[in-house]
Amino acid sequence: MVDKLQPIDNFKDILKEGWLAKESRFFKSWRKRWFVLTPSHLFSFKEERIYKNPTEAINLKECTTVKSAEEDIHKENSFRIDSAAQTFYIQASSTSEKESWIGAIGKAMVRPSIPFEDDD
Numbered sequence: 001m002v003d004k005l006q007p008i009d010n011f012k013d014i015l016k017e018g019w020l021a022k023e024s025r026f027f028k029s030w031r032k033r034w035f036v037l038t039p040s041h042l043f044s045f046k047e048e049r050i051y052k053n054p055t056e057a058i059n060l061k062e063c064t065t066v067k068s069a070e071e072d073i074h075k076e077n078s079f080r081i082d083s084a085a086q087t088f089y090i091q092a093s094s095t096s097e098k099e100s101w102i103g104a105i106g107k108a109m110v111r112p113s114i115p116f117e118d119d120d
Helices: 095-109
Strands: 016-023 030-037 041-045 056-059 063-068 078-083 087-091
Touching (some): 030 095, 078 095
Antiparallel strands (some): 016 087, 078 087
16 A cells, blocks of 8 residues: 655665666556665655655555566566555566565565563
8 A cells, every 4th residue: 555655754764775667556657766665665756865755655564465577567577566455566677686676675574573472
C-alpha cells in the first residue's frame, strides 16, 4: 500500500539508494527515478538525493513479496514488489543491481522477532 507522500525525516536510516526505472501506476509508462530504501519504506524521487516530494512511498510492512519479474513483464533486470493493494514493477540496469535491490528490500521487509521467555 502507498502511504501519504512525505519527505524522509531521518537520513541516517537510508539502507540503499540509486537510479531505477519504475512503471507508472496510471499511464503504464516507464520512468527513471531515484529510489531510497529505509527500514520501513521504499521511496522514489524525480531527482538524485533531493529527499522531498517523493513520487512513491511504499510501506514495506504492507508488502508480501519481492521477486524477479522478467518472465511476468518480459523486461530484462525487472523485479516486482507485491502488496495486498498493488504490485509495483521496477527495473534495474543490471542483473547484479536487480539482485542487490531484491535482497535489500527483502531484508528490510523481514521484521526481527523478539523471543518470548517463559518464567516457569
